[in-house]
Each structure stands twice: as C-alpha cells, then as structure tokens.
Amino acid sequence: MTLDPTWLFVSLFPSGVGFVLFVYGKKQQRWTLLGFGVAFMVYPYFTQSIAALIAVGAGLGVALWAAIKAGW
Numbered sequence: 546m547t548l549d550p551t552w553l554f555v556s557l558f559p560s561g562v563g564f565v566l567f568v569y570g571k572k573q574q575r576w577t578l579l580g581f582g583v584a585f586m587v588y589p590y591f592t593q594s595i596a597a598l599i600a601v602g603a604g605l606g607v608a609l610w611a612a613i614k615a616g617w
Contacts, residue, residue: 549595551595552594552595555595555598556589556598559585559586559588559589559598559602559605560586562585563581563582563583563584563585563587564582564586565582566578566579566581566582566585567582567583567586569582570582577612577617581605581608581609581612584605585605588601588602
C-alpha cells in the first residue's frame with residue numbers, strides 16, 4: 546500500500562464529515578446520520594485512487610440526501 550500525500554490529504558475531508566455526522570447523529574439519536582457517519586469515516590480505507598475516493602463520497606452524499614429526503 547502506498548500513501549500518496551494528495552490521497553491522504555483528500556481523504557481527510559470525508560473522514561471529517563463522517564465524524565461530524567457520527568457525533569451529531571449520536572447526539573440527536575438519529576440512526577441514519579450515525580450510520581452514514583461511520584460509512585464516511587470508513588470508506589477511504591477501501592479506495593485506491595483519488596477518483597474512487599471522490600466517486601464513492603459523492604455516491605454516499607447522494608444516498609444520505611435521498612435518505613433524509615425520504616424521512617429516515
């Protein structure tokens with residue numbers, strides 16, 4: 546596994562968003578936000594490139610928006 550400095554820097558953003566979602570979801574007792582927070586914190590470990598990191602993050606963001614819009 547190589548640690549590209551750009552990939553490492555870019556992976557801080559979804560992890561930070563995930564941490565905020567996790568803490569907020571735990572405080573508000575909203576399991577949807579808590580679950581997406583964990584997903585945002587964990588998925589950078591499984592992506593190999595910056596493009597995959599951005600694509601999966603955008604997909605999770607759209608899924609989160611759709612889940613909130615649906616009333617979960």
